[in-house]
Amino acid sequence: MSRLRTALPAVAVAAAVLALPLFVHDRYLLKVLSYVGIDVVVVLGLALLFGFAGQISLGQAAFFGIGAYTSGVLVAVHGWPWVAGVAAAVAASAAAGALLALPVGRLRGHYLAMATLGFSEIALVAFTELKGLTGGTDGLSGIPYPALGPFAARTPGANYVLVWGVAAVAYVVAANVVALRPGRALRALHGSENGAQACGIDVGRTKVVAFSAAAGLAGLGGALYAHLVGFISPGSFTLELSILLVAMIALGGMGSLPGAVLGAVLLGMLPYLDAVVPGLPKSAVEVLQSWEADIYGLVLILVMLFMPRGIAGALRRLRRERGGER
Amino acid sequence: MSLLSAHGLTRRFGGLVAVDDVSLEVFEGTILALIGPNGAGKSTLFNLLTAFDRPNAGTVVFDGRDLAGMPPHRVVRLGLARTFQNTQLFEEMTALENVLTGAHTQTRTGWARAALRLPGTGREERLAREEAQRLLRLVGLAEVAHVHASDLPHGTRRLLEVARALASRPRLLLLDEPAAGLNNAETEQLARVLRQLRDGGVTLVVVEHDMGLVMDVSDEIVVLNEGRKIAEGPPLLIQKDPAVIAAYLGEEQLDA
Amino acid sequence: MGSREVSWELLQFGVAGLKNGAIYALVALGFTIVYASTNVINFAQGEFYMLGGMFATFVFAHLGLPLGLAAVAAVVATAATAVVFELLAVRPRVGGDPMTIIIVTVGGSVLLRSLARHAFGSDELALPAFSQGGSIMVGGAAIDRQTLWVWGIAALAVAALWVLYTRTRLGRAMRATAVDGEAARLVGIDTRLLVTVSFGLAAVLGAVAGLVVTPLTQTAYDVGAAIGLKGFAAAILGGLGNPVAAVVGGIVLGLLESLSVAFISSTYKDAIALAVLLLVLFLRPSGLLGRTRREKV
Ligand SMILES: Nc1ncnc2c1ncn2[C@@H]1O[C@H](COP(=O)(O)OP(=O)(O)O)[C@@H](O)[C@H]1O
Ligand SMILES: [Mg+2]
Secondary structure, rough: OOOHHHHHHHHHHHHHHHHHHHHHOHHHHHHHHHHHHHHHHHHOEEEHHHHHHHHHHOOOOHHHHHHHHHHHHHHHHOOOOHHHHHHHHHHHHHHHHHHHHHHOOOOHHHHHHHHHHHHHHHHHHHHHHHHHHHOOHEEEOOOOOOOEEEEEEEOOOHHHHHHHHHHHHHHHHHHHHHOOHHHHEEEEHHHHHHHHHHOOOOOOHHHHHHHHHHHHHHHHHHHHHHHHHHHHHHHHHHHHHHHHHHHHHHHHHOOOOHHHHHHHHHHHHHHHHHHOOOOHHHHHHHHHOOOOOHHHHHHHHHHHHHHHOOOHHHHHHHHHHHHOEE | EEEEEEEEEEEEEEOOOEEEEEEEEEEEEOOEEEEEOOOOOHHHHHHHOOOOOOEEEEEEEEEEEEEEOOOOOHHHHOEEEEEOOOOOOOOOEEEEHHHHHHHHHHOOOOOOHHOOOOOOOOHHHHHHHHHHHHHHHHHHOHHHHOHHHHHHHHHHHHHHHHHHHHHHOOOOOEOOOOOOOOHHHHHHHHHHHHHHHHHOOOOEEEEEHHHHHHHHOOOOEEEEEEEEEEEOHHHHHHHHHHHHHHHHHHOOOOOO | HHHHHHHHHHHHHHHHHHHHHHHHHHHHHHHHHHHHHOOOOOOOOHHHHHHHHHHHHHHHOOHHHHHHHHHHHHHHHHHHHHHHHHHHHHHHHHOOOOHHHHHHHHHHHHHHHHHHHHHHOOOOOOOOOOOOOOEEEOOOOOEEEHHHHHHHHHHHHHHHHHHHHHHHHHHHHHHHHHHHHHHHHHHHOOOHHHHHHHHHHHHHHHHHHHHHHHHHHEEEEOOOOHHHHHHHHHHHOOOOOOOHHHHHHHHHHHHHHHHHHHHOOOOOHHHHHHHHHHHHHHHOOOOOOOOOHHHHH
């Protein structure tokens, strides 16, 4: 009963988000929002790994790319059904994440950041050089829209519903994990590895699972992206994307799923602000897009200086202080 | 019967022999106090006994099982829990969540079951919460169940770590300086808890500087000095042991 | 006769390796110096290299200063940028959660790179060679004159750093802080100031490296990330925190890369540094010359 009551607002939000195309017919806006939905899926994974378990990854773009290429190649080149391509993408990226975690799991802080960054650069070399598979710098084109049997998501509205439906499921799954025993194991890693071991938590294994989950969600996002855009090339899977994802977590707040979603929405919308702000002059958008990276860098610095726990942390503190006054 | 036995444990750090050929037996249902001046090697010995560190020589056998090569989290599963001299709490979690995390080995919900909230996960969570609340009451922290560990005062943090260790339902519990920083009331609470635990069947090894507490609760005392075991026996004998008194001269009074 | 040609060819690869190695060594030193004062890796280190080259080309081409002055101006400007960055963004978080500083420097690297793009454009920029004339032949191997400049200036920078470390109070304070920051603070060393100084020094080394290779490689706003990775690979290959190890690591990495081009293919030249980075991190994070340190619980 009480579970139903707590779930109700979330269900309402999800329904509202998913029903949006009934009221909004602006194709550009729906497309932009679909990109943001993909960001949300990927960021949810990083939230588990970095936000909750405290394991930084500057290599999420690689998993995003592995997912995109896996599904793109299997569906566009080998004619696999879309679902199978996406499933393979998730499996491949999750496996890559687990493989990376095996050696990387012993590393912490800047070593971990550098190792994941290095891995990501190697993946980029692979995307570029394995021309037979990936098309190299020319990219891979002709990736079909998502289709389930006779139903294909060809319109922006359909793609929007698909992406945000996946995002909603991913959110529920992540929220469940975080609320229960596995989530506490993740947070324990962040708090104190010694303490975690003293609780009987297998630190190494937990890291492997966390990396693998984060990579799997990044791969899922990558697969969605590939089929939404129809064309992928190495330029979409660079360090910039990895850093942007970290910035989303930092802005939204470590250790908070709503925060992560908020961070993804805020930073993901930034270059397409004209889609939601009517009347925003084209020149303003161009300036915004041109200064996009500067803004992301600045956001990272400013958040760390003035709001190290991000928006969610600031709100939490506000609430605690208010509670204290009462 | 001896629940834990260590033989010839030695641990070197470079030229320093932090633990030097130490053997000891911990008998079921007793409280063993491990005392010695700062730097005597007590914490290092704790790390060896709980597999957080590997000895250069010697063996540790818990409940008939050799711990050699076993990762520390497996040791916890066997029923051997510990606290740390520098508390290793999960600062961003509430006191209750810390204890819940301590119940990791006593609960089963994995990623898949949690993700889908399969039947049984809710029940397990509820039972774990009830048990965690009970443990918090036991150490006198029921009031602060929902306070973040980082916001707790020092003495409370140590008690919380004890509660967290208890959540794994240990048969043997090793406490590293649990009374450090506790005020008198808290120390009394701790002494009460320790006796209660022993009477409930938990065997205890306690590193402690508070001699009042040591003499009060322990059945047996082992004295370390410069990595070596220099004495062992019941409290009354240890108090009079000349070697022990010599080791402590200038350090601190035996009867605090 | 054939074998002789092969050995000249090898020498040629060796020259290239030592040239790149000298550059990596300078960047690695930058990492090491900041690490010694903060215990954190400065992810913006590669951008100092980029700024050195970019400032130099700008000052030379647009302000018309002679090459030597342009170089000095570029080094000063880069160091000033680094010091301002440290004072504004790093200093408030020094001594706190290392992850915060890591993220700040990651943000700094993105910001500096993008600002450079806006200030200098996204084209590749060039600088003339420091001295005119053809290559110098050593038997069958040709050594570019600019390569001699690279070696000379790198050697000078390392020597200057050595004098600083061993002969000055500042250097001794830096070494003391590297060994034990807490103890250094207790004996009255201003460790905060040293963090600022270390960023300035790291920027000087990065800028010097960046501008001295620009005549050979050209430069652009986005060269920082790759050189940062290589410099870090060199630093960690030698052993993080040890200046001698940084130099050794840089040279070894440069030679390894060259050999891989000689024996495998140039396609994967850039992947060599990455592979070295990952292998060292996985197998021996303390590096070739470093000692393993265990954490106390
Ligand atoms: N990881 C370590 N590396 C080097 N020396 C250590 C380490 N751990 C402990 N020591 C040294 O071993 C000795 C014993 O330390 P410890 O076991 O902490 O003593 P106690 O707990 O009895 O105060 C001390 O001299 C300490 O400095
Ligand atoms: Mg101790």
